[in-house]
Amino acid sequence: MYKHEHRLTAWHIGIAFTFLSIGILLGPFQTWEHAGLNLYPQLKAVGIQSYYHGLTLHGVLNALVFTTFFITGFFTFTVAHSLGRPMRFPRYHTVSLIVMVVGLLITAVPLLLNGATVLYTFYPPLKADPLFYIGLTIVVIGSWMVGWGLLFTWGAWRKDNPKTQTPLIALGSLITMVMWQIATIGVALEMLLLNIPWSLGLLPGTDPQLARTLFWFTGHPLVYFWLLPVYVSWYGMLPKQAGGKIFSEPLARFAFWLFLVLSVPIGIHHQYVDPGIPAGWKALHSILTFAVFFPSLLTLFNVVASLEIGGRAAGGKGWFGWIFKLPWGDPSFTAQAFAGMLFALGGISGLTNASYNINLAVHNTAWIPGHLHLTVGTGVAFSFMGIAYWLVPKLAGRELWNRKVALAQAWTWLIGMALMSNGLHILGLRYGVPRRSALGIAPYAAGMTEWTPFIIETAVGGTILLISIVLLYVNLVATAWFSRRLTTPIEMPVAEPWDDHPAPAWLDQWRPWLAGSLALVLLSYGPVVVYLLSRLALTSPGFSNLW
Numbered sequence: 001m002y003k004h005e006h007r008l009t010a011w012h013i014g015i016a017f018t019f020l021s022i023g024i025l026l027g028p029f030q031t032w033e034h035a036g037l038n039l040y041p042q043l044k045a046v047g048i049q050s051y052y053h054g055l056t057l058h059g060v061l062n063a064l065v066f067t068t069f070f071i072t073g074f075f076t077f078t079v080a081h082s083l084g085r086p087m088r089f090p091r092y093h094t095v096s097l098i099v100m101v102v103g104l105l106i107t108a109v110p111l112l113l114n115g116a117t118v119l120y121t122f123y124p125p126l127k128a129d130p131l132f133y134i135g136l137t138i139v140v141i142g143s144w145m146v147g148w149g150l151l152f153t154w155g156a157w158r159k160d161n162p163k164t165q166t167p168l169i170a171l172g173s174l175i176t177m178v179m180w181q182i183a184t185i186g187v188a189l190e191m192l193l194l195n196i197p198w199s200l201g202l203l204p205g206t207d208p209q210l211a212r213t214l215f216w217f218t219g220h221p222l223v224y225f226w227l228l229p230v231y232v233s234w235y236g237m238l239p240k241q242a243g244g245k246i247f248s249e250p251l252a253r254f255a256f257w258l259f260l261v262l263s264v265p266i267g268i269h270h271q272y273v274d275p276g277i278p279a280g281w282k283a284l285h286s287i288l289t290f291a292v293f294f295p296s297l298l299t300l301f302n303v304v305a306s307l308e309i310g311g312r313a314a315g316g317k318g319w320f321g322w323i324f325k326l327p328w329g330d331p332s333f334t335a336q337a338f339a340g341m342l343f344a345l346g347g348i349s350g351l352t353n354a355s356y357n358i359n360l361a362v363h364n365t366a367w368i369p370g371h372l373h374l375t376v377g378t379g380v381a382f383s384f385m386g387i388a389y390w391l392v393p394k395l396a397g398r399e400l401w402n403r404k405v406a407l408a409q410a411w412t413w414l415i416g417m418a419l420m421s422n423g424l425h426i427l428g429l430r431y432g433v434p435r436r437s438a439l440g441i442a443p444y445a446a447g448m449t450e451w452t453p454f455i456i457e458t459a460v461g462g463t464i465l466l467i468s469i470v471l472l473y474v475n476l477v478a479t480a481w482f483s484r485r486l487t488t489p490i491e492m493p494v495a496e497p498w499d500d501h502p503a504p505a506w507l508d509q510w511r512p513w514l515a516g517s518l519a520l521v522l523l524s525y526g527p528v529v530v531y532l533l534s535r536l537a538l539t540s541p542g543f544s545n546l547w
Contacts, residue, residue: 012073186217244310367428
């Protein structure tokens with residue numbers, strides 16, 4: 001029934017992990033460089049020209065390419081199975097994938113050839129080859145097309161089921177893709193009106209302040225584009241894997257709608273140090289950033305309560321005895337549970353970033369990559385790995401090659417990320433060590449012996465993460481090609497509600513939530529963009545090949 005959807009999902013997931021393998025393997029080289037083991041001269045033999053070239057590849061391939069392709073593939077699978085019907089226009093989804101791949105290949109050319117060493121935020125006046133901007137734009141358009149196709153499928157389902165509530169897994173998937181449509185307006189405008197014409201020589205210069213503002217219009221909602229698929233799994237699947245049920249499905253639906261409303265109008269908290277943004281709008285975005293933490297707190301409570309139901313059903317007693325009854329021998333569950341533990345710490349450090357005064361102390365320090373690796377590097381990527389432990393066997397029709405290797409991978413990722421992120425957090429908060437810097441060759445770092453223990457901790461963590469990623473790829477490749485055929489098909493885990501009370505009708509209505517989202521976006525960004533346009537100055541030249 002879902003043969004085409006499974007094939008599409010497999011292509012999306014396969015491309016995601018293929019490009020992740022390039023980006024993620026470059027991560028440990030950065031930690032080793034900080035510790036004084038600079039291997040970048042040797043990496044020139046394989047085309048990596050500098051520390052910053054490797055850092056750009058690491059950020060773009062991990063945070064942009066891997067996540068986008070995994071999410072679009074995962075949602076193709078979840079929406080079809082949750083609604084119980086194939087895609088409304090299957091060939092259209094094939095075209096969507098082709099568009100994304102074409103954009104990726106266009107992007108890859110300058111990226112791999114050191115023509116787009118502008119880091120994953122690509123801030124002007126750093127200037128990349130036009131193909132980099134054009135390719136990324138095409139990838140985003142392809143992801144839009146996937147979202148439209150999912151909505152077409154839901155529309156057909158709604159026509160056949162006018163009085164049935166949208167299943168939670170499908171609803172969370174669709175809300176994520178609609179939020180993505182809104183969030184990417186900012187980067188689309190940056191690309192089409194500033195970066196692409198500027199890189200082609202059609203504009204004499206660019207306005208870095210306006211470009212940064214448009215980037216962060218998308219840049220922070222991007223975090224929730226990464227995160228909400230994880231919440232789809234944590235809410236809709238993980239309780240089933242734990243032998244439990246969803247503690248409160250209405251609360252889960254409410255959390256997803258709150259993310260639709262609150263995810264976009266918060267990007268200016270990344271621009272507290274930008275003098276061109278009026279202070280009042282920084283204050284508004286600070287308040288809204290704290291507000292978006294609320295649905296994450298709801299998620300923490302709801303998911304833990306759902307897992308507790310499973311643990312107690314398995315015989316767990318007392319306040320904490322249920323924890324030990326959870327299925328820690330299941331690598332898919334274990335990876336996601338570990339991801340949730342570390343992500344909770346990342347959320348706390350995110351509140352620090354949202355606090356104006358403290359943000360001034362940590363903004364351009366190693367604290368930020370420490371926070372980012374707990375969120376996208378662990379909460380998101382680690383959960384995606386856990387999902388892959390059941391999804392890849394499902395798509396391949398083969399058993400997971402080795403559960404013990406998968407469990408070892410989960411434990412090594414937990415330990416490695418805990419060490420690396422802790423070292424980065426301390427380096428940034430206590431010592432103000434700058435981020436995005438090749439510390440091993442930086443003159444100002446010479447003699448800073450108090451940094452040494454934490455730089456070594458970061459490097460040890462990075463090395464353990466390298467071991468973990470090797471275990472992951474060995475297991476996934478062996479599963480896809482060499483493992484034994486399944487005797488019983490794997491079904492998508494779908495958690496049932498704890499009680500039989502349906503969610504209120506207003507939690508299945510799009511119009512009020514869309515209206516609230518768009519209104520808040522216009523309120524929080526409209527005056528700021530008008531203000532910046534009134535002071536538009538396309539005077540900044542481009543800089544490239546600095547490294």
